[in-house]
Every structure is written in structure tokens, then in C-alpha cells.
Amino acid sequence: MLIPAPVVRIRAEQPGGAIDLFKLILAFLGNPLDFGNLWQFRSRAKGTLRSFRSKTLIIEDGHLLSLEALIELKNLSKDLKISIVLAGSPSLTALLNPELHKKRKDDWIDIHNTFLEYGNFNPLSPQALATVVKVWEEQGVRWSNPLNLREDQEILMLLYDRTQGQVGLLYENLRKIYVWKIDNPNAQVNYKNVDAVIQHRLLVISR
Numbered sequence: 001m002l003i004p005a006p007v008v009r010i011r012a013e014q015p016g017g018a019i020d021l022f023k024l025i026l027a028f029l030g031n032p033l034d035f036g037n038l039w040q041f042r043s044r045a046k047g048t049l050r051s052f053r054s055k056t057l058i059i060e061d062g063h064l065l066s067l068e069a070l071i072e073l074k075n076l077s078k079d080l081k082i083s084i085v086l087a088g089s090p091s092l093t094a095l096l097n098p099e100l101h102k103k104r105k106d107d108w109i110d111i112h113n114t115f116l117e118y119g120n121f122n123p124l125s126p127q128a129l130a131t132v133v134k135v136w137e138e139q140g141v142r143w144s145n146p147l148n149l150r151e152d153q154e155i156l157m158l159l160y161d162r163t164q165g166q167v168g169l170l171y172e173n174l175r176k177i178y179v180w181k182i183d184n185p186n187a188q189v190n191y192k193n194v195d196a197v198i199q200h201r202l203l204v205i206s207r
Contacts, residue, residue, distance in 0.1 A: 003178050004141060005029060005052040009060070009168035012088075016064040018042075018072045025049070025057070042072065049080055058168065062086035063095050067107060074114045086115050123165030130156050132167070136174055147181060147189045149174075154191040162198055173198045 022041035098108035
């Protein structure tokens with residue numbers, strides 16, 4: 001069974017080209033195919049995002065992306081009706097300013113007009129985390145017999161302690177729990193077992 005990934009979160013890497021971008025998306029979603037031309041990577045990434053019913057794509061270190069990669073993101077947003085959020089250093093604002101680009105200025109204007117909104121990503125509170133878990137189980141996974149993690153306060157606090165309210169890490173842990181349940185259908189979903197599933201990573205340090 002395919003576990004939905006409503007939020008995809010990747011970190012851009014140099015040189016930040018279009019194929020590099022698609023490779024990161026595919027790697028996050030567990031697609032092992034790592035060859036082909038730009039058209040093939042584009043088609044594969046679109047199909048995989050559709051299969052996982054992804055609704056939001058967050059790109060950290062967006063200031064590393066090339067114009068070609070940004071154009072691909074603009075088209076992804078239009079074709080898949082997916083929300084794309086760029087996050088990065090203060091240089092990201094300068095990158096998206098068309099007045100600072102002499103070449104292909106029309107393309108930079110299109111990019112600027114695609115990514116107009118910005119804001120700070122604040123961590124979830126324990127109460128908000130519980131709501132996100134509830135919505136994820138009801139609208140993302142849609143199992144006939146959901147795990148009802150939102151009803152177990154111990155598990156919710158465990159998820160909060162492990163993620164410190166960071167949405168990307170929360171989704172990663174939720175996917176890990178559901179994959180574990182698929183592999184172990186007779187196992188009980190309790191604090192001890194969930195802790196064992198998600199404990200193999202360092203704890204988040206709050207700023």
C-alpha cells in the first residue's frame with residue numbers, strides 16, 4: 001500500500017539545476033530511478049507526486065536553485081495545482097528580484113510573480129500537532145481502520161518531543177509508523193512500539 005506524502009520537503013543542493021531538483025524530489029518519495037534526460041525526470045517526478053497525492057512542496061536553501069529549476073517549479077505549480085514554498089537565506093529575496101537580472105528578464109519576472117508570498121515557519125504547538133495528525137490520518141491516509149494516533153496523548157507527546165513541532169519531521173515519522181504497521185499488521189500501536197519505530201534518529205534542537 002502506498003503511503004501518501006501530502007508534504008514533500010527537500011533541501012536544494014548545488015549546482016541546483018533542473019535535473020538535480022527532480023532527483024531530490026524523487027529521492028524523498030523513494031523512487032530509485034536515477035537516470036534519463038530532463039523530459040524523463042520531469043515526467044517521472046510529476047507522476048510520482050501525483051501517486052503520493054502530494055499537495056505541498058517545500059524547498060529549503062532555495063537560493064541555490066538555477067533559473068531553469070525555478071521555471072520547472074513554476075510549471076509544477078501550474079500543472080499539478082500544488083503549493084510550492086521556497087525557503088532560504090536572505091539572498092533568496094535578491095535572487096527572485098527581476099531588477100537584478102539583465103539576461104532573460106521576462107523569465108525572472110514570471111518567477112517573481114509565481115513566488116510572491118513569504119513568511120516564517122514556526123514550529124507547531126502540541127495542540128496544533130494533534131490537529132495535523134488528525135487531518136493527516138483522515139484526509140491523507142484514509143485507511144478504513146486508521147491507527148487513531150491522535151487519540152493517544154502519550155504518542156502525541158512522543159511525536160512532539162521527537163520533532164519539536166517541525167512539520168517535515170512530523171510527516172517523516174508518521175510515514176515511518178504507518179509503514180511499520182503495514183509490515184507488522186498484528187502489532188499493537190502503543191507508546192512502546194511507536195517509540196521503538198522512531199527512536200533511531202537524533203533529537204531536534206530547538207532554537
